[in-house]
Amino acid sequence: MNLLGASIFLLAILLFSTFLNWYVFQAVKTLSQGISIEKYKNAVHIVYWLIFGVISAWYFYTFIKIFITGEFTLSTQTLLNVFLTVVVTQLVCVVFLFTEDLFRNIQAGVIYLSNGAQNFVFPGRKLWVSLLAVIVAMIPFFSFVYGMAFGKHNFKVHKETIYFEDLPEAFDGFTITQISDIHIGSFKNPDHVQKGIDLAIGQESDLFVFTGDLVNHRADEMDPFIGQFSKIKSPYGQFSIIGNHDYGDYISWPTKEAKENNFKEFLSQHEKIGFRLLRNEHVRIEKEGQYLVLLGVENWGVGFGARGDLEKALEGTSTDEFKILLSHDPSHWDEEVKKMKNMVHLTLSGHTHGMQFGIETPIIRWSPVQYRYPNWAGLASFNGRYLYVNRGFGFHAFSGRVGIWPEITVIELRKK
16 A cells, blocks of 8 residues: 555544544443532543543554554554454444434424524433443444454354266265365464364365465464374365465565565475465366366455466366366456356355354344455355355454354265
């Protein structure tokens, strides 16, 4: 981001934060009316502004640091945790206060038209509304606290059975375990990582695939965890692809050679953990004399670069072969894969993380990421072609998960 863009962003953050702080302060003022001693009431107001003034200054300082270094360190990650927790909590509170203000203005208009300007007094805030606003706002607050402490390693297994008419008979009942977006640099506790690995191994699938974003920025983030991930094995192999974070594009490097050496080391990490990295190529998986084609492309995503070359990966395949594609970004499926004449039956992606925040129930399924990606989690289909988007193993930027839990996917292939 250039200097002008960074300045506009920082100004917008500062104004937005000030607006939220001021609006929530209206509830604090209303609730503090019950304090009879004036100096104590003023002390509450001063403490409120001291707390949120310091937090706002911290926002400003840390965002500048991010723009300069281009890297999310532990301190910047902590800032984003606080920023999201505070902003979402305040927004919930503001919804109640703003709704009350709409009714207050309507009420004021009726009073003014009925009685005129003489002795007109604008209706005050109701104590019970401010109290309700604060109580309800505590729900997202404690949800974020839970998400940062426990939710980020609350792994869930998602199972899908997909039926295909042209699936080779030998692969009827074939299972695939998928994980995606490990972002290993975000993990500090090896036990949390092991919990997810044990779940993946415990599925005892025929094939294991990983769909990109092994690291946040640097290859050496994986060094402490090589022994753990190297224990993932499956009868038909372990395969992986490259995600947008794996190229090291999002931080500054002292030289071009340093970045190139980091990427070489990243490639070697896949060998160390026993994952066969597919770079715009394919392999044939054989079972009982029959085959399915497993394709893997480098990252291809709208707004995230198009290094992937599906045409190259398809070279040497025929239109009547059954194909599974590993492609990190689900926008690749929407933009290219599902329209290909050389049919790809199933695409496995990740990338979105489900934004690590949302609601998933049998009735409601929502995340802010849906406004960017039409297919952001789970199974989608188009003319007999399927896409599955994994919600991610790890986390990035915001070190937590609220409502969208880390995922181990198990796909079972069945013949119609």
